[in-house]
Amino acid sequence: MSMERETDELLRLERKPEVFLPADGAMEAPAAEFVPGPYYMSADERIPEVADENSRPDHGMAAVGGVTPSEGTTASQTVVDRRDILRFFSAGALMSATACVRRPAEKIVPHVRQPRDHIPGVPVVYATTCGECAAGCGVLVKTREGRPVKLEGSPEHPISQGGLCGMGQAAVQGLYHPERLKGPHVRHGRRHDPMNWDDVFQQLASALKDKKKIGIFTGGSTGHRHQFFREVLERLGSDASRLYTYEANGLFASVARAHEIAFGQSDLPRCDLKKAQVIVGIGSDFHDVGTSVVYHTKGFAQSQPFRGGSRGTFVQFESHLSLTGSRADIRHVIAPGSETHTALILLRSLYEHRASRGSAAARTQVRRFLESYDKVIAGAYQESGVSRELMDKTAEELLNAPSLVVAGGSASADENSTLLQLVTIMANVLTGAYGSTLMMENGWQPSPVKVGDLGRFLQEAPELDALFVIDSNPVFTVPESWGIRSLLEKIPLLVSVQPFPNEVDQIADISLPAHHYLESWGDEQPVAGFWSARQPAVRPTTDSRQAEDSFLWLLAYMDLSLPYKDYRSWLMDKWRRIYHLVGTRSDFETFFKAVLRRGFVGKPGSRTVGELRDLRSYFRELRPVPRGLILTAPLDSRFQDGRSAHLPVLQEMGDRLTTIAWDSWLALSPETMRKMGLRQNQLVKVRGGEQSFDVAVFPLPGLHAASAVIPRGNGHLNQMSTISYQNGVNPLVAFAKKEDPLSGQPVTASLSVELMATGDWYRLAAMQKQNDIANRSDIVKKVSLTQARKNQHKQVDLDTVPDLYPALEKKEYRWGMSIDLSKCNGCGACMVACSLENNVPQVGREQILLGREMHWIRLDRYFYGPVDQPVVTFQPVMCQHCMHAPCEAVCPVFATTHDPEGLNAMTYNRCVGTRYCANACPYKVRRFNWWTHKWGVIGSKATDRNPRALNPDVTVRTRGVMEKCSFCVGRLRDAKHEAKKEKRTVRDGEVKTACQQTCPADAISFGNLNDPDSQVSRERRDSRAYLMLGGDPEHGHYGLKTLPGVSYLAQVTLEEHPATGFGQRAGNHGHPAAEESHGAHDGD
Amino acid sequence: MLQQFWFLLLLALSILVCLVLMPPSTDQSSGYQYKPFIMWTPGDHVNDSTQNEVTYGYHPDQPLPFSHKLHAGDRDIPCQFCHSSASKSTVAGIPTVETCMGCHNYVNTDAEPIKQLKESFDKKKPIEWTRVHNLPHYVRFSHQVHLRARDSKGELLLGKTADEVCMACHGPVKEMTTASQYAPLQMGWCVDCHNRIREPATESKAAVPFAPVNCNVCHY
């Protein structure tokens, strides 16, 4: 983007106040407003507007002795929650049916002063940067009356491109989490006593008085944050090197380290997947976790799925099924721990292919390398179980088109992880990926962590006088054998600064609650030269302070004040540099405001990367492939290393491959289980590691026979979080203190274990009971690539079916949705987004075991084919909004009816709860409120979400009524009002449902079916389009003739692909023997 | 003896029938008229709602003796001068203290209520008004849409002027001292209007109601 245009862009944004409202509005305009809305009625939300201003550090150091906010003290006990009253009413309704009940008086409390640009009832949207992981996605925060109610990916942000993963969506639940610390706490023994900020700073100041060895342990960040901490450390008299950064996701460290070794640049190349036609993954996990999951999924969705007659190829070599592997066209199961060996033989095949690229010098390096390790490679075929022919074919594929080799996942958690990345680098040099699909010279990803910090910390920690652990949980995310806990306990002063209390707080001497990222200032640099700003979207919801501000306060108390009144002003100082870098004509204030409005600014830089170096020496350390049953503990695709395990919406979303919610499980290949005589839900003892532990087994197809997988992230032992406490098991306890010698990351894979059946059972809360499609033909459809190509220009008409009755009058709109099964990668972000948008309650493990999950959109996952090589299909199923809805006709009270715009409307307050509609629904998408879903309880867990996080635009359903997907009718209504105001119709793409909006794979499109040019209409006419349970219209079978508003695009499979054995596999598909073995597993 | 019993039984039954079929008393003389068949069944009011029989004329005590009659009536201040978000948002909004102080910095500053108001403004302590019009939580009502409702000729549907539109539902606010609930705010009342106000029939087209009556207009 030229500078001229950049400036114009800024000015344009300046002139569009309705898109992004003034960024610092959140600071200037108190967010304590609450207006007549249905859920903002309890007295504890009446935040006095006065108190806080003094407590904030924006008033400079002069206000140091200011009072702490007294919010929440206004006796919320006296006010019965409104919903309680209602419940009471309904219970006593029969008795008091004719009694004249005095209605409860409700209060309306307007502002004293009207905040700028703020109209009660109209959402205000802020742009900020997600702080859940180090990827740095841009998010838009929709706030109502000052409260964030929903997060959405920023459509303009180049990283998120409008999408957001489940964890990012769930952040809003983290913001209001009732178990966030309310004020600082000081530990006395096992007791944590509250203290006010003033005292705690004084205590800290005196404790740190003459201490010089002060350290900071923090999580990864690409922004200015680490720099600030270094400055603080120096100011405190410590050393800037005492900042230790650690991310449990080993990919950052290993990739950065590998590139440092190979090219001398300790950064991560940016994988531009949208340019790659052929992707070869070696244990890669860019759909699960990776380094930037939304960005990669977006890229993948633009290059790989079928569109315009062609599609890419994704080949994955992995030892266990991952979400990423489930998207592979060709998936090869290799022995666990043999990823590096697989990469080596791929490298050899690539090198030996005549089309391989790379500069002469680089090729020489590779040749020398291959020569030195000829023996290892020769043995690698045997060890990984991949034939040479197969690898040659794969190499040929790679060299025929823009391509890429990616490695990672669980392979980035063993001792060879950096070596694997080194081989991958060499392979990518040979494919010519650098510069085309791998951005290392321009637009690279800065590494969020410094390599080797953990090892350094272990050495230096015993000497530290004080340690601040910020936004990081090393006690949980580093295997216990590393002794982090005892190490921390020995530090004289341990201060934990966390937005949500974790294991560190348990042992910390002082806990300083930090702001959630939605309350904080900050920035990230997800791509070099591209800055993404973070700004508060809400006034602090509890008595917490931003970690950086706490340091400023602390320094002030120690008379070491930095010349900044708060972190924001420090940050603005740094941004002046970026301002000069970008070089607009406007002044800094305008620039900064415009950046905040938009959320980011970027000016891609470039650099020169050196030639490939000699890598031979590093491979002397290559560990052989481990033997026996190998335990792997990959990051959980829902909450990564367990950082968001306290969010019920994520726990309830369930793992997408096993569909297990609220638990940990040991995944084994069904074949292995049969051999070992194990059955699903059987509790086994995992022995052979440091500590043994019990876990229930689950048969998962697509695993190598020697592979045993327990995702990490659950099994917290932190009693301060009821949700995650003792939820599942933590497999890390089994891993001995081993590290990848090059990156210093703890090893959490490739552990040889043995399983002992304990004889006990533990029911895993798997939401899906049937794992295959049970020979149903019109639920999930697949077409071959040839078929799809042949029919590319053919159009189908799904809406013309013979009918006895005349069709309904055609109105201006008929809302419809189209879901591309080729694109959906099963990440589950839609489930989370839907739950948060529509106030869907979480019900807890016990209820899920009964089959009472409440998701309005569920992700059905089906396995096809042989158990070791399954084809996986994900199918999001929500209310299909049938024109001839079987549910409507059966409702006795008109609680579910058809609206003129094709929506199947559910009127909660009319529902009497006969549940007939749910029986009649062939798609089983209706959900019944079996209980009053209390906001304080999830199953046996005592805590849930704060009612303030509820979307005020959607009714909260009470006990005994049916509910279901509404196509986000509130959004439709708003869009139509907007359009009507401007005297036009709703434009295509103007209104997005919550699931569609967040989908990182763009698998969902939504719009007006009566507009023939809308995307959804076009997709509905596509030859691949079909209606669920719509029979086979081409042959005159119309199925149930429900005429859903949701159409699906059939999954395009690749069976005739020349390079692979896929054709054979397709032949296997439906083979009786294969079916049988699969069926046996299902029977478990 | 048995005869009397039968007689009494019949009498009781007929009273019961009359009670069920009796239209609710409307003490307000509004343009709105119940259909003859509007009746009350027990299910109407116990539906988890805040609604109950106390609907008409509900006028709770307010923290300040604000008079609509004085402001809107005698002084003729337009409704939306204070309830400014009515045309922009779903909610009409209660004016901020700042809005009040816009005038009352200068006007009638000696009066006791105004002193309270000033105090509230100075101490930044919002005034807690008691809600008069209280829809059940499952009803989505948008002020702006109703304020903007126009017929095909572009005329306001619910009144000639903006204030009249407000008063179509809120009643003669200009004559009320304390705000008082005028309409029953029950579903039948809403639906009646949605059905009644129609585009006049033309030769080619029958009269079509302007307002939709499908369920998810208000309930979602």
Added chain:
Amino acid sequence: MKKQQPGIVAIFRYLDDICHVTESIRDSRDFRGHEIVSFTSYHELMHLAEERHGPSQVRWFTLVGALSGVFTGFAMPLWMDYDWPIVVGGKTAGIYSVPAYFVFGFELMVLFGALATIMGMLVMGRLPNPKARIYDKRTTDDRFAVFVPGVSVESEQARLLKEKGAEEVYSTT
């Protein structure tokens, strides 16, 4: 209590006796206003009753009730659908939904018909009758009785009844 009309009651034990009596006194002027009382509905007696009272008028009640039921059963849903037509299951309310209304037509036919039948039975049987005259308690057990108003035990009628096989003849007041 209002004084009841005096007369005589003749108690019979046998069905064939009472049948003969019924038949013989049916048109007799002497026995005007007589009542035959039975403890059950023997077919022979019912046959005689039909001859005396003609076909039961209850059937008209049943017919009217059933017809009004059919009418209501169709009219009510149709009117209510017209009042607020709501589209469900892809069909508009009203004429396309008529097949479903056969259920109501039928059910209300039966309901109204049954209620009307009962009403007819009560009306025609002069029931409920709070001041009913219980002629003899045995008539609900195993005896038949003949009540003849306005005559005494010594009358001709009493003698005739005795002759016809009455176990006992006594006068009531």
Added chain:
Amino acid sequence: MSDEITWDKTVSDVNDGILAPTGKPHPMYYGALGLSLVCLLIGIVAWSLQIIYGMGLSGLNSPVYWGTYITNFVFWVGIGHAGTLISAILFLFRAKWRNSVNRSAEAMTVFAVITAGMFPLIHVGRVWVAAYWMVPLPNTNQLWVNFRSPLIWDVFAISTYLTVSLLFWYMGLVPDIASMRDRVRGFKRLVFGFMSFGWTGTLRQWHHYEAGYGFLAALATPLVLSVHSIVSWDFAMSVQPGWHTTIFPPYFVAGAILSGCAMVYTLVLPFRTMFRLEGFIRKEHLEALIKLTLLTSTIVFYAYGIEFFVAWYSGNEYEWAIFQKRATGPYAFYFWVMVSCNCFFPLAFWSSKIRNNQVACFIICVLINVGMWFERYNIIISSLVEDFVPGSWGHYEPSLTELAITIGSFGWFFTWLLIFCRFFPFVSMSELKLIMPKPLRSSGVKRQGTGG
């Protein structure tokens, strides 16, 4: 056939023989009543808890939204069928044996339908509004009910059926209450007098009574067939595989009559002992009842078979899958219980030895009742558990609350029934007299001259 019965009682014995024991029943009676009350209490507690805490107390879930409650509903409606069948249809067919059991059957019908009618209320999520909103009452919402919903048909059908059954039952009671009136004095007499409408038994009353009874029977006959048809439409009108078939109405009606007859037998046998009615409810009557049971059982057997055939013949993959699963899937146990109890065990009734062995008949009739309960359970559960979309499949087990309410419903039913027969004649006296030897002067009545 009943003409061939040799009665050792005369019409003169009827009133005494039937009414006298009501005052001092067999000790078994008190045991039964106590047990019923305990069961009822369990049910009341369970339902109260369910109203207070929510439907979550049941074992229902997604996708099994209907379970034990609807099973009970259909079961009780089915039980309620025999009454009107025996009263009305057999009346029209002039089957004389029905006169000795029709009162018990009608009472059973009335109480069974009341019990059945409670289950829709028990199973809805918001019983506090369901009771009003499911009937087209004028209301401030200006909203009526959905006349296209089979549940509304149910409302009309069940309430009509209940009303008509009540009328029919009470109409039959009127002459008997008059009999009772004439046996007592004082306040009781006043009450019975009121209840009997002042029935005197004049020829005029009998004349219109008989006409009315006939019309009522004529109206009730199609009603019997319609009610369970409509109940079956609750299932057949949805698109659910295993439910959406046209065979359901006749199949359900036959099943209902089977269960009803079996239930009548199950009730009559102990009640006969309790109230010492052996002389009036003769073994020939019971045998006739068993023959009717056998007939309906074979119809049901045929329906089961044809259902499978049609499922296969239709070529509908979903339909056929459901039926295969019924017989072999996770819920196959219930299916085989149902088939054995309803089809195989009643085959023993072909033997006249067994027909006349009351203990064997009783056991088989109880088994038929169990089988019929499981038939409904099987139909409801197996279709819902695994229907169209495999991703939504689930499982279902009744919870303790559901079992408690089921027990409670039996308690409720038997409590009413026991109370009823404690105070009212359990055999229709006036109608019984009709089928007994007529008191003719010519026949050998003199022999019983001492009876009066």
